[in-house]
């Protein structure tokens with residue numbers, strides 16, 4: 001067996017790792033879109049460092065596009081196997097991939113018009129369209145958590161709760177080689193303990209190899225009150241004290257549901273002021289339906305709230321915006337309100353218009369509620385600049401720009417460290433020391449984690465480069 005790190009190597013996005021068995025069988029772990037590509041590929045053929053027809057199966061950890069977003073391109077280029085994932089991941093991924101196809105087509109049309117004006121000829125084409133998404137979702141083969149599945153004569157896989165998003169899994173792969181059994185764990189994206197809605201991550205045990213996400217690397221989350229109280233402080237200081245608008249960029253899948261649930265909890269406690277709350281994202285609306293369909297996967301807090309109040313994501317004053325007309329109307333809504341919209345890193349989507357609309361208003365607050373990769377508009381907003389370019393227009397920053405970690409769905413440095421050390425066989429009775437590969441993190445952050453692990457004597461910690469291959 002060997003592993004090749006094809007994406008999210010020394011960077012955060014584009015999760016994709018290839019396992020090649022000695023008999024030639026090939027399994028791809030995730031097939032995510034790379035948002036950090038310096039230049040969009042002109043041809044889709046450029047995006048895979050292998051022949052898609054050679055891949056026998058894909059195991060998908062979760063629905064986020066940086067893990068799933070290149071699946072339709074893989075199918076288009078000849079992949080004909082199954083895509084293994086949990087039922088909730090299958091449902092969420094379907095919506096996200098259709099959305100991704102739409103965004104790409106929209107960007108293509110915009111670029112085409114600009115290229116005609118500038119007489120440029122080479123512009124990136126969409127990687128895929130709705131047709132390829134339809135073919136992709138037909139390849140899903142769903143597995144429940146904690147149910148070992150015999151892949152073939154050589155390999156068994158088990159999906160375990162990752163606690164990052166509804167249905168998100170870590171993958172344990174076990175295989176036999178020369179009479180000995182070996183195992184590799186891939187965390188996928190991990191969640192935090194006691195998150196809103198989702199269960200705590202399951203720590204994988206007895207591994208020869210661990211591929212671990214390292215999004216927060218050396219950074220810890222700011223210590224904070226509980227999520228509802230933190231959110232309430234922004235609602236009150238913006239919408240009540242100065243009668244302004246609170247704009248929250250949030251991923252449509254996961255983050256939005258956590259925030260809406262926290263607002264619902266505040267509402268039930270009688271703490272929420274009488275203002276309107278808008279969720280301006282058709283994708284969030286559809287994903288919320290998937291959360292309701294898979295209530296059995298939610299944590300005890302959410303289940304108890306549901307059995308008491310009947311609904312998790314519906315309450316008075318909460319409005320989901322679907323069509324473009326309602327979205328345009330919202331842009332002209334000037335009363336104090338909360339607007340939750342995507343994308344979370346403020347790259348594209350309806351949120352850009354809301355940020356643009358509010359950024360020069362000193363009565364507005366833009367509350368960044370999640371991780372923003374370098375190079376994204378969300379990241380720029382947090383740099384304390386005087387002005388910023390949105391859709392090629394310069395805007396003075398007069399709104400309050402704030403950030404909160406309380407809804408983060410990734411573990412901070414201490415939590416990753418704790419996870420990795422709990423997983424590692426070092427200091428246990430096992431004779432084998434777990435070899436650790438850090439992925440899905442900025443290089444500087446991963447180095448900090450690598451050093452922390454070296455300091456406690458875990459010396460087999462690698463930070464693979466893109467395309468690097470290891471014999472397992």
Ligand SMILES: [Zn+2]
Nearest residue numbers: 062064164189
């Ligand atoms: Zn994720």
